[in-house]
Amino acid sequence: MPTYHYRCKNCGYDFTKEQSFSDDPITVCPECGQEQVRKVYSAVPIEFKGHGFYRTDGASSSSSSSSSDK
Incomplete structure (x- = not known):
């Protein structure tokens, strides 16, 4: 089951919760009881x-030198 990170906009309470994909998102803060909880998204x-992910992969030497000759 995925783990989601939540934060209350009212009191700032941070918490995580394991939930199924079919579960509704949490909206009520377990700390202050306000309906101000939002999911926190972060970079993965x-x-x-x-091969193929770097600038030098697969590039021929003639194509890279022709652009720098200008």
Whole structure:
């Protein structure tokens, strides 16, 4: 089951909750009881592995030197 990060806009309470994809998102803060809870989204780290992800992969030396001759 995925874990979601929530934060209350009213009191600032941060918490995480394991929920199924079919569960409704939490809207009421368990700390202050206000309906001010929102999901917190953050960047997911990605890692490029293998060939084809770098500028030098697959580029011929003639095509890269022709653009720098100008």
